[in-house]
Amino acid sequence: MDDLTVRSEELFGLYEGIADTAGLEEEAVVAVPGREHVAKGKSLEAIYGASQWHLMWRKFVRNRVAVGGGVVIVLFYLAAIVAPFLAPYTETSRFTRNIYMPPQRVYLLNEGRLQPYVRAYEAQFDENLRKTYTATGEKTFIRFFVHGEPYNLLGLIATDVHLFGAADDQPVSLLGTDRQGRDMFSRILYGSRLSLTIGLVGVVLSLILGTVLGITSGYYSGWVDEVIQRLIELIRAIPNVPLWMALSAAIPLTWTITQTYFAISIILSLTQWTWLARQLRGQVLALRSQDFVLASKLAGAKDRWVIFRHLVPATLGQIIVVSTLAMPSMILAETALSYLGLGLRPPATSWGVLIQESQNYQSLALYPWVFTPAIAVAICILAFSYLGDGLRDAVDPYTV
Amino acid sequence: MLAYILRRLLGMIPVLVFVSVITFIIIQLPPGDFFTTLQAEVAATGGGQNKETIEKLQEIYGLDQPLYVQYWKWVQGWVRLDFGWSLAYNAPVWNVVANKLAFTLYLGFLSLVFMVAVSMPIGIYSATHQYSIGDHTLSALGFLGLCLPGFLLALLWMFLGIAVLRVDVGGLVSREMQNAPLSLAKVQDYLVHLLPAVVILGLSSTAQLQRIMRSNMLDVLGQQHITTARAKGLKERLVINKYAVRLAINPMISVMALEIPKVINQSALVGIVMMLPTLGPIYLHALLTQDVYLSGTILLIMVLLLMLSNLLADIVLAIVDPRIVYN
Numbered sequence: 001m002d003d004l005t006v007r008s009e010e011l012f013g014l015y016e017g018i019a020d021t022a023g024l025e026e027e028a029v030v031a032v033p034g035r036e037h038v039a040k041g042k043s044l045e046a047i048y049g050a051s052q053w054h055l056m057w058r059k060f061v062r063n064r065v066a067v068g069g070g071v072v073i074v075l076f077y078l079a080a081i082v083a084p085f086l087a088p089y090t091e092t093s094r095f096t097r098n099i100y101m102p103p104q105r106v107y108l109l110n111e112g113r114l115q116p117y118v119r120a121y122e123a124q125f126d127e128n129l130r131k132t133y134t135a136t137g138e139k140t141f142i143r144f145f146v147h148g149e150p151y152n153l154l155g156l157i158a159t160d161v162h163l164f165g166a167a168d169d170q171p172v173s174l175l176g177t178d179r180q181g182r183d184m185f186s187r188i189l190y191g192s193r194l195s196l197t198i199g200l201v202g203v204v205l206s207l208i209l210g211t212v213l214g215i216t217s218g219y220y221s222g223w224v225d226e227v228i229q230r231l232i233e234l235i236r237a238i239p240n241v242p243l244w245m246a247l248s249a250a251i252p253l254t255w256t257i258t259q260t261y262f263a264i265s266i267i268l269s270l271t272q273w274t275w276l277a278r279q280l281r282g283q284v285l286a287l288r289s290q291d292f293v294l295a296s297k298l299a300g301a302k303d304r305w306v307i308f309r310h311l312v313p314a315t316l317g318q319i320i321v322v323s324t325l326a327m328p329s330m331i332l333a334e335t336a337l338s339y340l341g342l343g344l345r346p347p348a349t350s351w352g353v354l355i356q357e358s359q360n361y362q363s364l365a366l367y368p369w370v371f372t373p374a375i376a377v378a379i380c381i382l383a384f385s386y387l388g389d390g391l392r393d394a395v396d397p398y399t400v
Numbered sequence: 401m402l403a404y405i406l407r408r409l410l411g412m413i414p415v416l417v418f419v420s421v422i423t424f425i426i427i428q429l430p431p432g433d434f435f436t437t438l439q440a441e442v443a444a445t446g447g448g449q450n451k452e453t454i455e456k457l458q459e460i461y462g463l464d465q466p467l468y469v470q471y472w473k474w475v476q477g478w479v480r481l482d483f484g485w486s487l488a489y490n491a492p493v494w495n496v497v498a499n500k501l502a503f504t505l506y507l508g509f510l511s512l513v514f515m516v517a518v519s520m521p522i523g524i525y526s527a528t529h530q531y532s533i534g535d536h537t538l539s540a541l542g543f544l545g546l547c548l549p550g551f552l553l554a555l556l557w558m559f560l561g562i563a564v565l566r567v568d569v570g571g572l573v574s575r576e577m578q579n580a581p582l583s584l585a586k587v588q589d590y591l592v593h594l595l596p597a598v599v600i601l602g603l604s605s606t607a608q609l610q611r612i613m614r615s616n617m618l619d620v621l622g623q624q625h626i627t628t629a630r631a632k633g634l635k636e637r638l639v640i641n642k643y644a645v646r647l648a649i650n651p652m653i654s655v656m657a658l659e660i661p662k663v664i665n666q667s668a669l670v671g672i673v674m675m676l677p678t679l680g681p682i683y684l685h686a687l688l689t690q691d692v693y694l695s696g697t698i699l700l701i702m703v704l705l706l707m708l709s710n711l712l713a714d715i716v717l718a719i720v721d722p723r724i725v726y727n
Binding site for chain 2 (some may be wrong): 092234237238239240241242245246247250251252280328329332335336339340341342364365368371374377381382384385386389400
């Protein structure tokens with residue numbers, strides 16, 4: 001311990017005299033790899049006595065970009081939970097007189113006072129019979145906590161309060177409207193519910209499958225291991241995307257949205273579990289010859305105890321990382337399948353369905369704002385990737 | 401070496417047979433068949449045939465036979481390159497698939513060349529100028545390219561081209577050039593359509609390769625023999641390009657082998673989004689119309705491409721690295 005400067009011999013009595021260190025002035029220069037800092041009494045004990053999770057958390061928090069990604073993801077999920085409150089309109093409410101309306105700019109000051117408003121638009125046809133929107137000169141004021149269309153908050157409370165909305169009947173459309181006059185901002189918020197949760201359900205399913213099969217395959221060698229490895233190789237031999245396309249085409253058109261939703265998450269998780277299983281098998285192969293497993297077995301623990309009580313917590317870091325990194329590909333796969341028309345179909349609202357509705361390339365040139373769901377997907381995937389990368393660095397005990 | 405290749409090729413055959421059975425079952429999962437799907441589509445607009453005609457058609461094309469009979473009819477023609485009859489295109493499956501397969505391989509090859517040509521110099525630069533602004537920028541850009549897959553990039557590119565830049569994107573030729581005679585403008589037009597496709601297809605793999613190249617180079621540059629070479633007075637360019645890079649490349653080949661499945665996956669989606677003549681669009685069409693032999697054949701082709709590319713990667717690795725011996 002030559003990189004440690006101790007100024008008090010009571011340091012070695014740290015664990016016995018935990019209560020004594022409170023308020024005392026021992027200091028030590030602690031060399032945490034990569035950084036040096038002077039730790040006083042209690043925080044010294046915190047560093048030495050830190051659990052595995054505490055150390056991982058500290059390392060994760062140092063990675064600002066990953067924390068930013070995590071914050072963005074949490075915000076996305078919170079927005080998905082309270083989407084009906086945040087959205088001024090529902091996913092199906094139409095403004096038939098404002099089809100393909102461009103996004104409205106919000107003006108904050110009205111004659112010097114803070115009264116946010118948007119300009120009301122009306123549709124006109126120019127000499128080429130192309131629809132253009134001109135301001136009527138009227139102002140639509142934005143009110144907060146307005147009464148709008150009724151919905152069920154969190155599925156329990158029936159209410160009709162929305163975060164913001166128009167003071168009168170005119171639409172307030174922050175991101176424009178689409179082909180049927182539906183507000184894009186509301187549709188993106190509603191679409192995030194299906195898109196984000198399908199990834200969650202799929203990841204949970206593949207987590208269960210992957211953990212059980214991976215740890216079993218690593219713990220019991222022999223024919224169990226062989227069978228599971230052959231199965232993994234067989235699944236890996238078929239390229240993912242064509243397999244998903246083929247399986248999704250098998251979903252009957254007559255199924256409800258919920259049934260299609262679960263069918264797609266099952267299809268996606270059928271191939272995702274192999275990655276987790278492979279990783280865990282490698283880790284368990286290394287872990288099962290460790291002393292703590294031997295000690296546990298000698299104490300008379302059954303296999304189930306060793307697996308669930310020792311091996312799963314030891315591999316939990318890896319499980320979290322692989323699952324987090326699997327989320328963006330799940331979300332993207334669902335988006336791609338819905339875009340192709342094979343996954344969720346209208347009237348289900350997910351980001352993929354929204355992108356598919358903007359698929360008409362000619363209208364994309366004239367009305368580019370219908371493409372904004374793709375931006376939402378891109379931001380979500382980037383945030384998840386940064387978060388997953390940060391988690392992977394935090395969990396890895398060999399990097400600084 | 402030859403014996404190893406032959407053994408691997410022979411070992412592929414049972415896997416192929418097994419996978420072909422599985423793909424055939426998967427393709428047959430949707431209820432109904434080609435004619436019932438067509439009937440449902442046409443009946444929506446008020447047309448369609450009566451039940452006896454449909455049953456007669458099913459009998460003619462063998463769609464009412466049990467599954468194993470249909471499967472055997474499909475398999476027994478493989479040796480003669482006869483993959484069945486495509487009902488959607490009313491032609492033999494091989495005729496439909498051959499051109500598209502050639503273009504898919506061509507595009508994949510170009511993407512591979514792009515991947516290697518771009519990731520190596522960038523990776524070497526990042527490693528030799530570690531922590532510089534260039535390194536940080538390239539790593540940030542690389543990470544961006546890594547997480548945004550080809551499908552999303554293709555969508556963004558189509559959007560940029562149509563809505564912002566107002567150029568003709570999608571397909572291989574623009575409308576004006578379609579029937580024009582060969583000229584410099586036509587070649588330019590072709591490149592303008594082809595190059596973005598190549599870049600988009602290879603971008604995420606390029607980012608991954610660049611990261612791995614950078615970390616490999618950093619490992620190698622820390623080794624003793626590099627220090628010795630520098631101490632002996634060798635030019636820095638020689639040290640890096642002749643000694644360090646050679647060692648750093650070896651693990652890259654196995655990484656490239658892992659990237660090829662990604663390229664195969666993405667080429668299906670990118671081809672559909674950018675309307676290129678690859679296997680993707682006809683595969684989607686075959687799935688939606690339930691053209692069994694066509695979609696089964698395309699899925700099998702992709703599996704075969706995957707296995708062959710793994711074998712190729714192993715062979716190249718064995719050639720490049722004399723330490724690897726396959727007995």
